[in-house]
Amino acid sequence: MSPDPAMPRRPDAAVIPGDPVADPVTDPSAGLAVPGRERGGGVLIAVLAFAGIVVALMQTLLIPVIGRLPQLLDTSIANATWAMTATLLTGAVATPIMGRLGDMYGKRRMILVSISAVIVGSLIAAVGSELAVVVAGRAVQGFAMGAIPLGISLMRDRLPKERLGSALALMSSSLGVGGALGLPLSAYIAQNFSWHVLFYGAAALGAVSFALVLLLIPESPVRAGGRFDVPGALGLSAGLLALLLPVTKGAEWGWTSPATLGLAAAGVAILVLWGVLELRVREPLIDLRTTVRRQVLLTNLTAITIGVSFYAMSLVLPQLLELPTATGYGLGQTLLVAGLAVAPMGIAMMLVSPLSARVSAARGPKTSLILGLLIIGGAYAAAQGLMNAVWQVALISTLVGGGIGLAYSALPTLIMGAVPASETGAANGVNTLMRSIGTSVSSAVLGAVLARNSISFHGTAVPDMTGFRISFLIATAAVAVGVLLAAFLPSGRPPRRRPAEHRAPGARRAVVKRQAATAP
Numbered sequence: 001m002s003p004d005p006a007m008p009r010r011p012d013a014a015v016i017p018g019d020p021v022a023d024p025v026t027d028p029s030a031g032l033a034v035p036g037r038e039r040g041g042g043v044l045i046a047v048l049a050f051a052g053i054v055v056a057l058m059q060t061l062l063i064p065v066i067g068r069l070p071q072l073l074d075t076s077i078a079n080a081t082w083a084m085t086a087t088l089l090t091g092a093v094a095t096p097i098m099g100r101l102g103d104m105y106g107k108r109r110m111i112l113v114s115i116s117a118v119i120v121g122s123l124i125a126a127v128g129s130e131l132a133v134v135v136a137g138r139a140v141q142g143f144a145m146g147a148i149p150l151g152i153s154l155m156r157d158r159l160p161k162e163r164l165g166s167a168l169a170l171m172s173s174s175l176g177v178g179g180a181l182g183l184p185l186s187a188y189i190a191q192n193f194s195w196h197v198l199f200y201g202a203a204a205l206g207a208v209s210f211a212l213v214l215l216l217i218p219e220s221p222v223r224a225g226g227r228f229d230v231p232g233a234l235g236l237s238a239g240l241l242a243l244l245l246p247v248t249k250g251a252e253w254g255w256t257s258p259a260t261l262g263l264a265a266a267g268v269a270i271l272v273l274w275g276v277l278e279l280r281v282r283e284p285l286i287d288l289r290t291t292v293r294r295q296v297l298l299t300n301l302t303a304i305t306i307g308v309s310f311y312a313m314s315l316v317l318p319q320l321l322e323l324p325t326a327t328g329y330g331l332g333q334t335l336l337v338a339g340l341a342v343a344p345m346g347i348a349m350m351l352v353s354p355l356s357a358r359v360s361a362a363r364g365p366k367t368s369l370i371l372g373l374l375i376i377g378g379a380y381a382a383a384q385g386l387m388n389a390v391w392q393v394a395l396i397s398t399l400v401g402g403g404i405g406l407a408y409s410a411l412p413t414l415i416m417g418a419v420p421a422s423e424t425g426a427a428n429g430v431n432t433l434m435r436s437i438g439t440s441v442s443s444a445v446l447g448a449v450l451a452r453n454s455i456s457f458h459g460t461a462v463p464d465m466t467g468f469r470i471s472f473l474i475a476t477a478a479v480a481v482g483v484l485l486a487a488f489l490p491s492g493r494p495p496r497r498r499p500a501e502h503r504a505p506g507a508r509r510a511v512v513k514r515q516a517a518t519a520p
Contacts, residue, residue, distance in 0.1 A: 041167065042163075044159065044216070045163070047209075047217055049174050050212065051115060051212070054202075054208075054209045055115070055144045056175050058144060060179045061141075061182060061199075062198070063183060063186065064183070066081075069083060072129075073134060081252070085245075086136075087139065087142040088244070088439075089244055089248070090140070090141075090143050092145075092240050092437070093240050094117075095146050095429040095430075095432045095433045096429040098146025098429060099153070099430070100228070100233075102425035103424070104226065106219050107153050107157070108213065110425075111147050111151060111154070111213055116206075117140050118205075119210065121137045121143075123137070123203050125138060125141070125199045145436075148172075148175055149412075150428075152168055152412045152428045153424040153425040153428055156424055157220035157221065157222045169360075169408075172412050173353055173405045175408065175435070176349050176405070179314065180342060180349070183318070183339035184339030191335055225422075227283055228285075231277070231281075232274065232286070236274055236286070239268075239274050240267070243268065245267075246259070246263040246264045246267075247264075247441060287426075290427070291427075295414060296414075296418050296427065298486065299411055299414040299489065302369065302407075302482045302485045304438035304441070305438060305478045305479065305481050305485070306408065306482060307435040307437065308439070308445075308475065309376050309377075309404075309478045309482070310400075310404055311438070311442035312474065312475035313342075313397065314342075315442075315446055315450075316472065319450075319462075321333045321337070321338035321341055321342075327455070327457055327462065329388075331393070341393050343397075344398040344401060345404070347401070348399075349402070349404055349408070350405070351405075353409055356409035360409070365410040366414070368406050372406030374403070375402055376400055379396055379399035379403060380472045382399070383396045384469055387465070411431055412431065414489065415428055438478075442474075442475075449470050450468075450471065451463075
């Protein structure tokens with residue numbers, strides 16, 4: 001019989017997917033009270049979710065002023081995009097590394113380090129008016145992205161099982177919630193204050209989040225131990241940077257240019273070599289043998305498709321809302337109204353978190369994942385005919401947000417149902433990385449589509465309606481691939497369990513002995 005997942009595990013202890021005792025979400029009634037767990041956990045959930053939203057805000061912080069950055073920083077359009085690219089690249093590198101450090105040295109400790117990156121990076125960017133300074137600050141901000149998978153793993157270690165499902169759903173969704181709610185907030189600041197206020201505000205939010213985590217969040221009792229794999233971290237960082245950089249800059253450099261092809265080939269070669277070496281390391285940064293398990297592998301691949309579909313809405317809808325009505329299809333709205341029209345996505349993601357937890361507990365996280373994907377696909381299909389008014393855009397935003405919330409909420413449950421408790425930080429970090437890769441691929445592909453399908457409006461090239469429709473078709477196709485991948489996941493539906501008073505005396509004694517043996 002597998003040990004109770006609520007107990008701190010040995011580094012080599014694995015969770016058995018589908019086991020009614022080991023599953024941390026689908027069987028919330030299993031086991032007895034565990035020393036060191038939070039009785040209610042409401043404060044912990046609220047503080048960690050707030051931290052996740054603050055970190056996710058960094059993704060959309062500059063979107064309202066991205067078109068003005070060349071003038072604000074006295075640089076070219078191509079160079080100005082580094083202010084967005086730098087955060088993406090460092091965030092991709094940071095998530096798996098910070099996850100592993102959290103497993104080894106404490107998840108709360110590494111969350112504090114991640115939030116510190118928000119504060120430091122924001123202050124660096126706030127005091128500068130030159131491109132190099134702002135890009136440096138944005139790069140430091142990117143290191144904060146590790147806080148979200150760390151928060152997910154800390155919740156697993158500290159929360160009672162009856163609160164875990166909805167908490168994981170909310171924390172996982174914070175990645176999208178922060179980005180959606182950050183759009184109208186950033187737009188309001190950009191329209192009424194100096195752009196430097198965006199960064200000072202981000203630093204203030206980071207300071208509040210840091211103080212709350214420091215004062216109110218206990219450390220996880222679960223540790224992986226061992227040595228940190230420095231060569232593995234350097235190899236993964238080099239490979240990801242070499243691979244993602246041409247993906248994000250390929251449209252600007254040219255997809256067949258020597259720089260794009262050379263860096264992409266180098267990235268693939270480095271990652272292949274890194275993988276071979278990681279399989280020979282006794283204590284690797286990422287356990288690749290765990291990563292290729294069917295449940296983990298398919299969940300991570302599905303996460304890429306969700307990232308692709310999520311970014312399509314974030315890219316298309318604000319442009320559609322802000323384009324002048326004189327184009328014949330633009331809705332002519334201000335930055336603030338455009339942000340408010342997209343904000344329902346974030347609200348929907350928060351509201352569906354409890355629903356996702358209930359569906360996962362009753363039918364398994366696979367069902368939640370597929371249901372979310374189907375809602376996203378249906379929303380994008382409906383969007384082909386619902387792009388003529390602000391209320392239609394808000395409706396599509398809400399539907400996509402609800403689907404994303406269901407899908408995002410299921411991902412950590414699937415991951416943590418298939419990896420040892422001592423590896424949840426690194427495993428969730430890899431899953432978050434997969435979402436980021438999906439977003440990067442979507443940015444490159446959809447950017448190229450919109451560039452090809454454009455019209456000249458007062459001497460400026462702007463996307464046409466055909467480009468918007470093709471973008472939504474690509475998002476729908478990505479969702480279809482995600483549904484296909486998710487269909488091959490184990491069902492994970494918990495079997496019915498008899499109440500403890502109806503079990504045989506010997507079975508009850510075995511449960512008590514098992515928990516006594518694994519208690520700290």
